[in-house]
Amino acid sequence: MQKPIDIFDKIFADLKPVAYAAALVSFFINLLILPMSLYALQVMDRVVTTGSMATLIWLTLIMLVMFAVAGLLQSLRSITLARAADWAHERIAELALPIVLTQAAGGQKGAQQLRDAASLRNFLSGPGLATLFDAPWSVLYILVLFIIHPALGVLVTAGASALLILAWLNEAAIREPTKEASAFQARNMQELELATRNAEATQAMGMGKALTTRWRMMQTRISALQMLGSDRAAIIQGFTKFTRLSLQVLVTGIAAWLSVDGIVTAGAIVASAILASRALAPFEMAIGSWKSMNDARTAYGQLREVFMNASTGIETMTLPAPDGILSLEKATYTPPGREAPILNQIDFRLEAGETLGVIGASGSGKSTLARLIMGVYAPQSGAVRLDGADIYRWPREEFGKYAGYLPQDVELFGGSVRDNIARFNDNADPEAIVRAAQLANAHELILRLPQGYDTQIGAGGALLSAGQRQRIGLARAFYGDPRLLVLDEPDASLDDTGQQALVMALRRAKHENMTCVVVTHRKSLLTHVDKLLFLYDGRVAAFGPVATVMEALAAKQKAMQAAEGANV
Numbered sequence: 001m002q003k004p005i006d007i008f009d010k011i012f013a014d015l016k017p018v019a020y021a022a023a024l025v026s027f028f029i030n031l032l033i034l035p036m037s038l039y040a041l042q043v044m045d046r047v048v049t050t051g052s053m054a055t056l057i058w059l060t061l062i063m064l065v066m067f068a069v070a071g072l073l074q075s076l077r078s079i080t081l082a083r084a085a086d087w088a089h090e091r092i093a094e095l096a097l098p099i100v101l102t103q104a105a106g107g108q109k110g111a112q113q114l115r116d117a118a119s120l121r122n123f124l125s126g127p128g129l130a131t132l133f134d135a136p137w138s139v140l141y142i143l144v145l146f147i148i149h150p151a152l153g154v155l156v157t158a159g160a161s162a163l164l165i166l167a168w169l170n171e172a173a174i175r176e177p178t179k180e181a182s183a184f185q186a187r188n189m190q191e192l193e194l195a196t197r198n199a200e201a202t203q204a205m206g207m208g209k210a211l212t213t214r215w216r217m218m219q220t221r222i223s224a225l226q227m228l229g230s231d232r233a234a235i236i237q238g239f240t241k242f243t244r245l246s247l248q249v250l251v252t253g254i255a256a257w258l259s260v261d262g263i264v265t266a267g268a269i270v271a272s273a274i275l276a277s278r279a280l281a282p283f284e285m286a287i288g289s290w291k292s293m294n295d296a297r298t299a300y301g302q303l304r305e306v307f308m309n310a311s312t313g314i315e316t317m318t319l320p321a322p323d324g325i326l327s328l329e330k331a332t333y334t335p336p337g338r339e340a341p342i343l344n345q346i347d348f349r350l351e352a353g354e355t356l357g358v359i360g361a362s363g364s365g366k367s368t369l370a371r372l373i374m375g376v377y378a379p380q381s382g383a384v385r386l387d388g389a390d391i392y393r394w395p396r397e398e399f400g401k402y403a404g405y406l407p408q409d410v411e412l413f414g415g416s417v418r419d420n421i422a423r424f425n426d427n428a429d430p431e432a433i434v435r436a437a438q439l440a441n442a443h444e445l446i447l448r449l450p451q452g453y454d455t456q457i458g459a460g461g462a463l464l465s466a467g468q469r470q471r472i473g474l475a476r477a478f479y480g481d482p483r484l485l486v487l488d489e490p491d492a493s494l495d496d497t498g499q500q501a502l503v504m505a506l507r508r509a510k511h512e513n514m515t516c517v518v519v520t521h522r523k524s525l526l527t528h529v530d531k532l533l534f535l536y537d538g539r540v541a542a543f544g545p546v547a548t549v550m551e552a553l554a555a556k557q558k559a560m561q562a563a564e565g566a567n568v
């Protein structure tokens, strides 16, 4: 497997020929437009003085043909650049998506990469890049101005520099307010999304008004920042307009003066005006393009860094199917932005086919341990291994074949029951789906749903009850005969029937020699596990056969009660 950074660099290497072609086409476009000034010169100095209609018609026809070709080339350039941008965007987004998912699973916000890819695309297909291609040919126009008279050349060069400075000023003046405003905007959107997603709680407890006030306060700040930015931009744009128009007049004025003195012809006045306008156009455009150019450059830098550090695709070998020996070696996990680890030096080993119960108080780190075992999080030190291979580095699709996971928040997706159990695998074998449901003891429950396996469950499984979600989630975990099962409180929403079904499912898992880790708060489930792990404040307080751990716990409890009794 190629490293992400190499693929990323290859995308831009592949774009190079397109860029060269676009530059060449830009040269021809500008070369074809250049004679416009010569046309003016000829018409004024020859046709008007001699009255030769034939010359006029011929000159005009030649010009029209040249412009037609220039227009055609310009369309061709835009069409090609848009295609290239689209192609690059698709490749970059595809490359970034696994990283975004990894980051999101690790609790980080991860959509930035996709936004970066989009802003690269916008720049590559937008007018900004076209301006960049046209800008160098301004030199051509300025050169002709110099030939007509050096004073005109100097004036336009100075004017172009002034416009460039104004473009830079514009960007600098609006950068901070715009950045701050969009950061607030993103936060506001996020809160709004949360409020709508948790509409049930919001409505029930009358939080709507308070949330609206919060939202409105934030919106006021955003508006103020946006206004500041647009005011500054408006003032600078006024200056730009002034500079641009003044230059136009000054060039014509100076040319007229020179013509009065007999230094240049009358035609040169019109020619200079046209040349100046063409030479300055890209610089004026720069104001509009500067931001997108800057965004694109930042996006490129950020993407490159992310791909450079990307850990996906480290493992290049396809590993053999594991037996299911799970070992944690002094694994320590600290989430980003926290000092103290949530899990500290977790060390234990399960043989293939063993069932482990994980117990501990709320917040002791049970769900975090489940995520660590599934390779959702990477331990900062130590390792989590399945048959000796580091789980976090295992390519996700490969690992997924051997793993089943039921998160504490079941997290089903919009679609049919069948799709959800098959993990959205398009060519899933119906037999495998039914087998998973049977192993999980959910087959009858599913058959009782309105359309059985084809029942649409709504976004996030919203049309199911919490218990139904949990049991279909269990079936999804059993799909594909995994070697390692991790169930995070699979019994949280289950009734008695569901409890019994779960116990049966665990027995079947054992019979199939699946290694099983079950997080639970219920004592009744613990009679069906081989080993027990008691987590206390992120550490293994006890680990071993159920009876031994239970005895140790009872002894500890007794000692604590005795100590309390002594205190009284």
Ligand SMILES: Nc1ncnc2c1ncn2[C@@H]1O[C@H](COP(=O)(O)OP(=O)(O)OP(=O)(O)O)[C@@H](O)[C@H]1O
Binding pocket: 106, 107, 335, 336, 338, 342, 360, 361, 362, 363, 364, 365, 366, 367, 368, 369, 408
């Ligand atoms: N992404 C995170 N960033 C910071 N802290 C976190 C994060 N995820 C969990 N924690 C903290 O880690 C601790 C353990 O959380 P965890 O969800 O593993 O507990 P748990 O044992 O599963 O609890 P429960 O029985 O309530 O499910 C908690 O104190 C929680 O606040």
Ligand SMILES: [Mg+2]
Binding pocket: 366, 367, 368, 408, 488
């Ligand atoms: Mg939990």
